[in-house]
Amino acid sequence: xxxxxxxxxxxxxxxxxxxxxxxxxxxxxxxxxxxxxxxxxxxxxxxxxxxxxxxxxxxxxxxxxxxxxxxxxxxxxxxxxxxxxxxxxxxxxxxxxxxxxxxxxxxxxxxxxxxxxxxxxxxxxxxxxxxxxxxxxxxxxxxxxxxxxxxxxxxxxxxxxxxxxxxxxxxxxxxxxxxxxxxxxxxxxxxxxxxxxxxxxxxxxxxxxxxxx
Numbered sequence: 182x183x184x185x186x187x188x189x190x191x192x193x194x195x196x197x198x199x200x201x202x203x204x205x206x207x208x209x210x211x212x213x214x215x216x217x218x219x220x221x222x223x224x225x226x227x228x229x230x231x232x233x234x235x236x237x238x239x240x241x242x243x244x245x246x247x248x249x250x251x252x253x254x255x256x257x258x259x260x261x262x263x264x265x266x267x268x269x270x271x272x273x274x275x276x277x278x279x280x281x282x283x284x285x286x287x288x289x290x291x292x293x294x295x296x297x298x299x300x301x302x303x304x305x306x307x308x309x310x311x312x313x314x315x316x317x318x319x320x321x322x323x324x325x326x327x328x329x330x331x332x333x334x335x336x337x338x339x340x341x342x343x344x345x346x347x348x349x350x351x352x353x354x355x356x357x358x359x360x361x362x363x364x365x366x367x368x369x370x371x372x373x374x375x376x377x378x379x380x381x382x383x384x385x386x387x388x389x390x391x392x393x394x
Contacts, residue, residue, distance in 0.1 A: 192309030192345065196302060196352050203298045203360045206291045210367050219288065219374050220251040225381045228255045229388050236262045236392065250284040250374075254382050258389050270390055277382045284378065288371045292364060299360035306353015313346030 216222070228245060231237050236259055246256035257280035261273050317339055 192305070192312050192349050193352055196305050196309070196349065196356055199298050199302050199305065199360075200352075200356045203295060203356060203363075206295050206298075207359075207363045210291060210295075210363075213290070214288065214367060214370055214374070218249055220377045220381070221249055224248060224251055225255070225385060228252075228385060232259065232388070232392060234392075236266070239263070250288065251378055251381055253284055254280045254378055255385050256280075258382070258385055262389060262393060266393065268393075270386075273389060274386055277386055281378055281382060285371075285375055288374055292367055292371070295360055295364045295367070299357050299364055302353045302357035302360065304353075306350045306357075309349020309353070310346040313342045313344070313349065315342075316345060317342030 231241060231245075242256050242259045242263070245252045245259070247253075254277055258273055258277045261268050261276040265272070
C-alpha cells in the first residue's frame with residue numbers, strides 16, 4: 182500500500198484525507214441513524230397510553246424527550262399543554278413542528294459533507310491524472326513533440342508520470358463510489374424517518390387535542 186501511495190505522488194494525499202473523512206462520516210451516521218435513537222417502534226403507543234387521561238408530569242416528559250428523536254417531538258406537544266392547557270391547535274402543532282425541524286436538521290447532519298466528498302473525489306482523481314500527464318510531457322527535455330514524449334525520453338520519468346495518472350484516477354473512483362452509495366442510503370433512510378416522525382406527530386397532536394377537551 183505504501184508503495185502505491187509513493188508511486189501515485191503527492192496528488193493522492195487529498196484523496197486519502199477524503200477517504201478517512203468519508204469513513205468517519207459513514208460510521209457516525211450509522212450510529213446516529215439507528216432506529217432506537219430516532220423512532221422506536223412502540224414509543225408513540227406508549228406516549229399515548231401514558232397521556233390517556235391527563236398530561237404527565239415534567240419528569241415523564243423529560244424522559245420522553247431524552248428517549249429518541251421521536252420522543253423529543255412528542256414531548257414538545259406535552260410541554261405546550263403543560264405551559265398552556267388551553268393552547269390552540271395551531272400553537273400545539275407549531276410547537277411540534279418546531280421540534281421536528283430541529284430533529285430533521287440533526288438527522289441530515291453531515292450528509293452534505295458526504296455528498297461533497299462523493300462529488301469531489303473524482304475531480305481530485307482527475308487532477309492527479311492531469312498532473313501525471315504534465316510530468317510525462319514535462320520530462321521530455323529534448324523536444325520532439327508528443328510522439329517522442331510517448332515513445333522516448335526518460336523511461337523512469339515516463340513510468341512515474343503514468344503511475345501518477347492511473348493511480349489517482351483509480352483512487353478517486355474508489356473513494357467516490359462508496360461515498361455516493363452511502364450518501365444515497367442515508368438520504369433514503371432519513372427521508373423514511375422524517376415521514377415516520379411527521380405521521381406520528383400528527384397522530385399524537387390529534388390525541389392531545391382530544392385530551393385538552
